[in-house]
Amino acid sequence: MPAISFQSVSKTYSSAKGPFKALDGVSFDIGQGEFFGLLGPNGAGKTTLISILAGLSRANAGRVTVMGHDVQADYAQARRQLGVVPQELVFDPFFSVREALRIQSGYFGVKNNGAWIDELLESLGLADKAGANMRQLSGGMKRRVLVAQALVHKPPVIVLDEPTAGVDVELRQTLWQFIAKLNKQGHTVLLTTHYLEEAEALCSRVAMLKQGRVVALERTSELLKAASSNVLRFKLDGELPAALAAQARVTGRIVQFPAHDAGEIEQYLAAVREAGLHAEDVEIRKADLEDVFLDVMGAKA
């Protein structure tokens, strides 16, 4: 039995401009114990898919199960199996951190949960904030509480929707160590993120969504292997000519070209020289998930 199963899931929103198809027949399974990455540009349908999984939204067609429980027909059991860290930094201003956790635990009818709540507070570095009102916490601390709230009923399947957006480096490390530990203990993790290096480091398998469809579904290592090319990377002291820019990935002064062999590398560098520009800090590196992602999304086209 897969931990999560998406079966031909479609979702259409009606908007002022007419119907908008957010998801178009999405199908894939996530096995128990997997650390799975769901990637895609903004508007690709990642959050919609997770909302349907969590019961926050309903699919127009298709079926979703969590540990074998249909998220609509058997929603109570499905939601018990699922811990969701929402993307938005939401909180209930009436309660302290510990109250928020006790209440969340109570919604699931978990009894004698104090020890686990203490452990969560400790693991997420919240122990000294347990009595603080949610309003007094910084954004990073609120994010930690969201993670604790998602885990308070010990769900076997954990969903994190962009958990590190706007989070400082230290918390990112704490968070990933903690989630990785849970994954080692057997929890299934589904992660959406914009930080592709995170997905590359953590996820054993990824799905890429584009305009509501799955465009890649592969082991991360296979994806990286398939992207056999290397990347030529250098800093430039001026504007890259348009003809070259179309093939490159440009971030400020940093320019990156996919390069399969020495000949190609020579060509690019020659073209830069002919344009009267000067390349510094030249290096050649292995393609990473971001290169694969941009390839798949056709961002260079």
Add this chain to the structure above:
Amino acid sequence: MSEAGERGGDMLGWQTLLYKEILRFWKVGFQTVAAPVLTAILYLLIFGHVLEDHVKVYGTVSYTAFLVPGLVMMSVLQNAFANSSSSLVQSKIMGSLVFVLLTPLSHWHWFVAYVGSSIVRGLAVGTGVFLVTAWFAKLSFVAPGWILVFAVLGAAMLGTLGLIAGLWADKFDQMAAFQNFLIMPMTFLSGVFYSIHSLPAFWQGVSHLNPFFYMIDGFRYGFFGVSDVSPWLSLAIVGGALVVVSAIAVHLLRIGYKIRG
């Protein structure tokens, strides 16, 4: 309050939601309980002072004594409505409703918790208003059972209406419109401040179409043993109306109206 929070652990899911909703208004009790009590005292002092010597109701009841149950019931109704509606709208706008949406709680659990906490708030404010205003008038308690029945049914009715309004409204001003253009007029025109027998025949007829009238009339019967219509008729009408609005509220929760996209 932290001690109260300690208890949030060993309850069933729906009990936790009920408890959370009670804790929510209790933590801001100055605003949710004390303020409406003060408002009711002001009504009593002003209207009681102006009208005490001019109006006798049912022949024997002084105006202030007549007014006290009306004010108590008005406070019960308005605060029951405010509780579920403001909680829902606020948590929708803040996004914190997601914490409840992610739980296994069913539509029935939601209904019981939101309406239950509204009843508790309504009765808490009503008791406060009663304890303070009762000093100003000589009251009788002919049928305490009716008092309790109508207080609970009225609070349940308005808590349910608040639940529907809270689901429907996306913004605080929509909520305020619901309250100002529907709940306030229906409460004020239900006979809080007057016996409808003092109205012209046409307006008596109109008052009989207002379900709020029966709540207040039945409630008042419990104090004086006299009312504009039989308490059994009021019970039937209020009970029937409650069944109808509850069915609507449960249906909206079941389909996730405006809360599950």
